[in-house]
Amino acid sequence: MLSKTSIPKYEKIMRYIKEKISNGEWPIGSKIPSQRQLAKEFNVNRSTVITALEELIADGLLEAQTGVGTIVTNNTWNLLSSSLNWNTHVEAGMLKQSRSTVQEINNSESQQQFIQLSKGELSSDMFPLQKMKDIINKVSNHITPFGYEEPRGYLPLRKAVSAYLHKMNVNVSPSSILIVSGALQALQLVSIGLLQKGSTILLEKPSYLYSLRIFQSAGINLTGMPLAHEGLLAQHLEHVKKKRKEAVLYTNPCFHNPTGTLMSEKRRKSIIETCTKHQIPIIEDDIYRELWFEKAPPLPLKSLDQTGHVLYVGSLSKTLTPGLRIGWIAAPEPVINRLADIKMQIDYGSSSLSQRVAAEWFQSGLYVEHVKKVRENLLERKNVALKLIKQHLEGLATWEEPQGGFFIWIHLLSPISMKSLYARARTQGIILNPGHIYHEQSSRYIRLSYAYASMQDLEIGIRKLGLLIRSLS
Template identity: 55%
Template sequence: MTGRRKIAMEPTLTKYEKVMNYIKECIASGEWPVGSKIPSQRKLAELFSVNRSTIVTALEELKADGLLEGVMGKGTIVVNNTWTLLAASPPSDWNEYASVSLPKPSPAAETSEAEQPAHLIELSKGELAQDIFPTDNMQQVMMRLAESLEPFGYEEPKGYLPLRQAISDYMGRQGTEVSPSSILIVSGALQGLQLISAGLLHRGSTVLLEKPSYLYSLHVFQSAGMNLCGLPMDEEGLQAAAISKKAEAGPSSILYTIPCFHNPTGILMSESRRRELLDICEQKQLPVIEDDIYRELWIDSPPPPTLKSLDASGHVLYIGSFSKTLTPGLRIGWIAGPDQVIERLADIKMQTDYGSSSLSQLVAAEWISSGLYEQHLSFVREELKKRRSAALEALNRYMSDLAEWDVPSGGFLIWLRLKANIQVKELNLKAYKEGVLLNPGSIYTGESIQAIRLSYGYASIEEFEQAISKLRKIILDDN
């Protein structure tokens, strides 16, 4: 097994580092899969012409990284081969692209100040309406915290421990068991993606993702020198079979997915599709980023188990956030994954911003641990149910002959697919001049597409209907 692989002989590496790199390459290529026994210390020493103490040093380092484990009676076993491997082999030039990459502006943002309408109905807004914000409860939380407030210092690298414990408990109630030590608090999901791209992935890597996808509206992975590869979707979510055709062996590819109430389509990935996806990722040794920030916005029934909870091999990094459920102003999200990976990301975060806001972390911890958060979610779901019903009624009244759409079972997004051959960019600009702000589908595909992402979570029910009525008039006037 070992004789087939060429030994790297970089002159700048120490002997034990050469051994480590060789083992990592064998794991990354799939030559040594998870659960396999690696060659004995004696064989490795002979292969590299070094003494056994050098081999022992290399193996101890790899065990500390979480890649290997000594098992009584079995020898040294490979125990991980995706995110943990990436954390053990981080890019050396992450500082070159460690700046936050923001979403691309809507074409409406290109309109001059003179043309801006006095009032905008924002069907583009990816957040909840202000009247859903729990003002009274937030005031109570802030007052309780103020009574026992102490001077702030920098939090520990992974974040405020009581918040990580509260998130651990909360995820456990959802069926996803994650220890507080395996959670990193970040300043929103966007920073989580930025840390992953800068600290774990190498230039030239391929990011597999749904097409369309929110990720196309960001520069996070592209600015880090990675390529996006869109995969098709159906009513059950990402078509898992397409992964096999696109994924490359080892950590040269990763998968990014939004399985719950996908942005922008609103699709909920079925449980069977989730299991199929994980089976393929296991076979392909494909690391997965599960962006699950919409999970708690279910309307009809709770979604299937998280990919993280179904993953037995450490392939999934989980991203959660309070931005879509409570308020984006807190700027609190989290990443859950293998300890070694979280340690690596925490180190980079501390070098980037010295940690997320202490006050925001205190507030978030109080919301979860007090039970207020789950009470608030029940209210949010009832509000979204009313808004969804009104939105679908408006669409049926004004757009049934002009477009198609699916009924979302959660979240607040509808993917409107236009039937006629319409210049969506022109439609978007005309709608803007009429006081309606939209997000054209091209933002989520990187290319022209006959689709618009609508949000019914921010504008009022009355405003949503007004906007759809105006949209119909614009389309008919142009045809």
């Protein structure tokens, strides 16, 4: 009998796939991982994977489908039973799947072997580990039995957020604030709780919202408008509003994702005036506001809102950590009550422990101190990234220096294949965010993040990026 170590590598792959199928993890109709993924997982050449797949195809378990991949077609361990094809249900789900590129990027961003030039998250060296431990210990020492919070969230946290927003001239009471599990949940609640099927979201073009399927899944249309140097132009809103009766504006005015654009004070005032005139509600996604470098950005649109037109979204994910899953919506009370009811139906409230920890960050004053250090660190990273981009991409691309945030929006001068660039970068251990995931007309752009990768990885990644662009030009 062969020992475990003497089993041929291709047979190990076969056993792995058979076990997944026999356990029902990969039912009939499932697409199995790509040859490249399997080769990486088992640390073998693709030829070894191909040998294993050919054997399983010959056994009738798998089938290679052109343009689709390798699909599970049979289960020889239980031929007498009826096997459920889950694909019918998967494809019928209300929430649309992410684009394949977005799915691959999301999966790759959790793998440490890649240089992450894509990731919109603070580097681990900016995580205030000791302070977080101290706060968690303090909270745990004073904790009492707790269960579900009230629908709008932990009251001390809502009071702390209210006080925090008052410093930006956003005067909302705790009763007009809903605690959510990050800004993405805020958008999901709005999509299913406030908007009618067939209505329209007006937004910047390009926009992070195009890389999601939240609103499209709810039957809501996205209509992009050109993004000027200082943000959206009010006249574009007026023009589009004439064609779209049921319309809501979504905007990311501070250090816009993906372009890094900062909306000017003048532009903000004109947007508010136009939206008030035409009765256009506004979703203001302001999660990057605190990440400015030299000068604080203009006050939020919400600070100019005297009629309750603006739903203001904030979060700790970009300034502290996404792991807490804490964000908030500030809006008129009827809106908050509606969204709170929906949130209770979905998850019965954000984590009670996370809400208490977040409240302590605000109440102790440590959050303000921490964000100041984050700004200093990001400024240093931004300067290093710009120096490297100038060194390795000059003559190949153009870019604007961001005034804050995480991103540099790089415009490639030659019409190269972004699909090839993305694939080749990945094989060299670099993850990029190609511009087309933020709008199809941004196919000659790259969103480069300087927030997550180490300084060494920034140098390696940007140097290799320059070489790859030259090879494809």
